[in-house]
Amino acid sequence: MRGRFFGVMMALVVLGAATITSYVVLDHFYGEGYVITSTQTVIIENFGQQVSIDDVRYDVENAELFANKVILKYRGGRAPDSEKGLPASEGFSPPVSKISVPTDLYEQAQETEEPVMFSNTTTTETKPVNAWPIATSIGIAMGVMVFAVWVGYQEMRGSATSTLLEHGLHDMTVRDVEIVGHIMKLEEFTIPELIKLTKTSKITIWRTVQKLVEQGLVQPTEQTRLAANGRGGRGKPSRIYRYVGKTKT
Incomplete structure (x- = not known):
């Protein structure tokens, strides 16, 4: 029960940290309108x-x-082409577009032969993104x-502890329980594999495996695993052991 409570607390800490971190990052990039x-x-x-x-001529329809x-x-x-002598809009027909011009300037252009020029300013405002819902979703995930990882780890340790107690191995340490948990999960393993997974010394791994062999929980096989497959470690091939889970007779 205490382990489950610790797992919940750890998950809540991660949830809070991930939510705050995600919010800071999202708010930095998307939190401000411009x-x-x-x-x-x-x-x-x-x-x-x-x-x-902007120097491109259009026909008003x-x-x-x-x-x-x-x-x-x-x-x-299209821009006027004096060399080819093409009309301004010949050979080019995009969709109809719109532009707003002041009434007085349009009337001035109709009444005179002179072109009427003015500047048309367009302002686009983007709304800021509310980063909290997204950040909260990331934190919850x-x-x-x-x-879930913690629960799985606890279940693995619980199964390993029960197995050791059932076979009278009461003197096993917490590190031994972790080693046995990995053995039960792998089913087939080598000593170098357990060293890599548990970050434990070779002598500790060897002692634990031998105790399990004596209890009939693990059996050595005639098979070996080479270092070339990425799991056996360096040096000579390592013997493969198999977890059989036999009960003590």
């Missing part, structure tokens, strides 16, 4: 029949008049994962 301002140079030409936006603005719908668009 404003993007772009300015276009617009020229109304040819009595309002054409409009140039329709104009919607309002009290203080005119919405120009335009299509086409990390906490659940840590708790």
